[in-house]
Amino acid sequence: MELSERQEKIIEIVKGNGPITAEKIAGQLNLSRATLRPDLTILTMAGYLEARPRVGYFHTGKTGSELLTQQIQKYTVKEFQSVPVVVKEDNSVYDAIYALFLEDVGTLFVVDNHSCLIGVLSRKDLLRASIGKQDLNKVPVHMIMTRMPNVTVCHHDDLLIEAAQKLITKQIDGLPVIKETENGPKVIGRVTKTTVTKVFVELVNGNQI
Ligand code: ADP
DSSP states (O other): OOOOHHHHHHHHHHHHHOSBOHHHHHHHHTOOHHHHHHHHHHHHHTTSEEEETTTEEEEOOOOHHHHHHHHHTTOBHHHHOBOOOEEETTSBHHHHHHHHHHHTOSEEEEEOTTSBEEEEEEHHHHHHHHSSSSOTTTSBGGGTSEETTSOOOEETTSBHHHHHHHHHHHTOSEEEEEEEETTEEEEEEEEEHHHHHHHHHHHHHTOOO
16 A cells, blocks of 8 residues: 555654644644544554544554555455356366356366366366367366366465465466365365456555455
8 A cells, every 4th residue: 555645744743752642643734633534544444553542543563564464364265266167077178168268267177966076177188188189079078187186275264365375386277266065065266366466456556455
């Protein structure tokens, strides 16, 4: 978050004089309390200042990058996951390629008859299967997928940073978000490199995520 010149000044005043009331900060800046209110709200919400009723404002001592780190470490998968695209295990490689284009995704999740996750298909898996001589209409996706238990997954309540770490260490583009059921793991979402990149860009643009 980029601070305005006035917000920087407020932080300096509170640093040197805290605890200090809004009235006194306004006095030092020759502004009215009402003019200052939005800035004080922003600085308090962002974690630079702390407000104690009937006492005034304190400086928390946290730097911008500490606050940013703190904010990122709170994000969970469920806030950012997108809709998963699944294919059935008996679908052909041809159908999977078709789904990849139609749904505009890079990773497909393969499910069994109970809609439970049994594998993953990436662009390269489908390309590899396409360079042979076999009829792609006759090869079922379960023949070429990366199968369970080798699929790296994440859960609804996992931290987004943990999911991002898995994408990096496993060198893959996407993770299924799963929910355990008595029949097996159900796919309820997906987290991809695009998910993480979007968060990064929105943070820099200062948008409310
Ligand atoms: P691409 O192959 O298009 O570069 P990935 O890097 O995601 O895409 O996939 C590389 C390999 O890892 C593929 O064989 C794919 O099946 C496998 N893979 C993709 N996602 C996962 C995952 N979540 N867990 C385990 N393996 C995966």
